[in-house]
Amino acid sequence: MSTAGDLLENKYFFVNPKPEYLDDLISKTQDFVNEQNNITTDDKLVLVTSGGTSVPLEDNTVRFIDNISAGTRGASSAEQFLFKGYKVIFLHRQFSLQPFNRHFNKSINTSFLDYFDTNGEIKPKYKEEILKMKKLSETYKDNLLILPFTTVNDYLWSLRSIAVLLNSRNCIFYLAAAVSDFYVPYDKLPKHKIQSRAEFQKESEKHLDDTGKLVLDLDPVPKFLRKLVQTWANRSMIISFKLETDPELLIAKAKQALENYNHQLVIGNLLHSRNREVMILAENSEKEHWLRLSEKNEESTCIEELIVDEITKTHDFWMQSWK
Ligand code: PAZ
Numbered sequence: 163m164s165t166a167g168d169l170l171e172n173k174y175f176f177v178n179p180k181p182e183y184l185d186d187l188i189s190k191t192q193d194f195v196n197e198q199n200n201i202t203t204d205d206k207l208v209l210v211t212s213g214g215t216s217v218p219l220e221d222n223t224v225r226f227i228d229n230i231s232a233g234t235r236g237a238s239s240a241e242q243f244l245f246k247g248y249k250v251i252f253l254h255r256q257f258s259l260q261p262f263n264r265h266f267n268k269s270i271n272t273s274f275l276d277y278f279d280t281n282g283e284i285k286p287k288y289k290e291e292i293l294k295m296k297k298l299s300e301t302y303k304d305n306l307l308i309l310p311f312t313t314v315n316d317y318l319w320s321l322r323s324i325a326v327l328l329n330s331r332n333c334i335f336y337l338a339a340a341v342s343d344f345y346v347p348y349d350k351l352p353k354h355k356i357q358s359r360a361e362f363q364k365e366s367e368k369h370l371d372d373t374g375k376l377v378l379d380l381d382p383v384p385k386f387l388r389k390l391v392q393t394w395a396n397r398s399m400i401i402s403f404k405l406e407t408d409p410e411l412l413i414a415k416a417k418q419a420l421e422n423y424n425h426q427l428v429i430g431n432l433l434h435s436r437n438r439e440v441m442i443l444a445e446n447s448e449k450e451h452w453l454r455l456s457e458k459n460e461e462s463t464c465i466e467e468l469i470v471d472e473i474t475k476t477h478d479f480w481m482q483s484w485k
Contacts, residue, residue, distance in 0.1 A: 170384040174318070178348045181316045187309055188323050191251065194307040195327055206332050206477070208248045209324055211339035212236020213255025215314035219346060219378070224355045226313075229340040233258030234268065234437065235403075235466065236338045242470035243336075244302040251328070253320055255339070256310035262299040265291060314342040318386060325394035331484050333398040334477055335390065340405060344380035387423045399480050400425035401473060407433045413450055416443045426480065429469065437465060442472065 195207075213236060214229030237259040240250045244261070252261065259268060266277065277288050284292055309324075311317040317339065325335070352367045360370050371377050391400055404419055406412045409432055416428040420443060430441040430450070438460070443450040453468045 167385060167388065170382075171386060171389055174384050174386075175322070178315050178318075180319045181311075181313075184319055184323060187320055188327070190307060190309065191324050191327050194249070194251065197304075204332065206248045206334075206474075207251070207328060207330075208240075208243045208334040208336055209251045209253060209328060210236050210240045210243065210336045211253045211317070211321070212240070213258035213311075214340040215255065215317045215342045216312055217314055217342045217345045217380070218351065220355055221348075221351050221353045222355065227342065227344075229342055230433070231255070231258065231338075231340040232268065233260070234264065236336075237261050237264040238464050238466040239336060239338060239470055240306070241298075242466050243474070244305055246470060246474045248334075248474070249305045249307075251307045251309065251324060253309045253311060253317075253324065253339070256312050260308060261302075261306065262295045265295050314345050314383060315348075317341060318383075321386065321390070322394055325390055325398075329395045329397050331397055331399075331481050333395070334473065335395055335398055335400045336473070337387075337400070337402045341383070343383055345383050346379070347381050350379065350381075385422075387419075387425065391423050391425045399427075399477050401427045401429060404428055404430045405433060405436070406430070412441065413443070416441065416450065420445060427473070427476065440465060440469060442469075444476065 212231070213233040214231040216229070217227040219225045219227065233254055236252065236254060238261075240252045240261040243250050250261075254260065266272075267274070277284055277292070279285050309320065311320055328335075352369065354367070356367070356369050356376065357363050358370075358376075360374065363370060369376055369378075387400075387402055400423075402419055402423070402425060404412065404416045406415060412430045412432060416430040419428050424445070426445050428443045430443065431439070439452055439454040441450045441452050453465065453472065455463065455465050455468070
């Protein structure tokens, strides 16, 4: 029997057109997967999603709603998965942080040109770090496929297309992207820039009320985690993330996500401490546990190293249980 949720999910891809570049993204993913021969060998693969999705308010987009995420969690985790021998598909918000490059564009004090002296040479104090990251990115370049998204619609079409290509026990879905909960469906999206003065509004595109306030009418984004777990990637290990700002809600919301979608693991984090600590809740486990950076190791390591170490061990164990 189909539920109201099923109907919304099925309708979504009829109402909202696929991004123009989707066929290209599919063929790149296919090539990457075939090259790695991944589905038929013991190679391990992870899809890391990273960055925030945007919600356009106009088809010719001038204004949009955004979700917070620098892309640190995704980019840093992708590096860690590469170090552990995984092939990584990195589906990220265009212009957000990327593996290895992230070390040079996350600082508010150093811009790109600050790395060079007036002769265009790399300044000595940055050279060691640049060479180290350059070497790592060369070492792992054949194991890393970088794909972009911008809007929540790009993200959902891409996730679905990639998921069906990767669906295997060797694959982890590591869903760190911050995905919008509300959006404007394509059939309700104004074609042109919303006018801020009533006299320029077209009759068919009225968005201001009588007092001149902009009134937005957003639909809920269907919960595609259900589809991913039950259909698109039903053979893979799926890890979702939960971001909250109210500490009292975090554990309850993570538990609720596992109950609703029956996937393998939820990683919960709070907005302001997300780079220092996360909670992990696994299926069939009574209680969550926390991973934390200590003051001692904060300089030398990152929280993603602890997360990915635990995830890959769980994945090994999980794959064994199917053999
Ligand atoms: O990209 P970032 O490091 O700034 O933030 C990471 C994060 C908080 C977006 C991620 O850990 C996360 O929780 N993603 C899921 C967000 C959500 O609940 O939709």
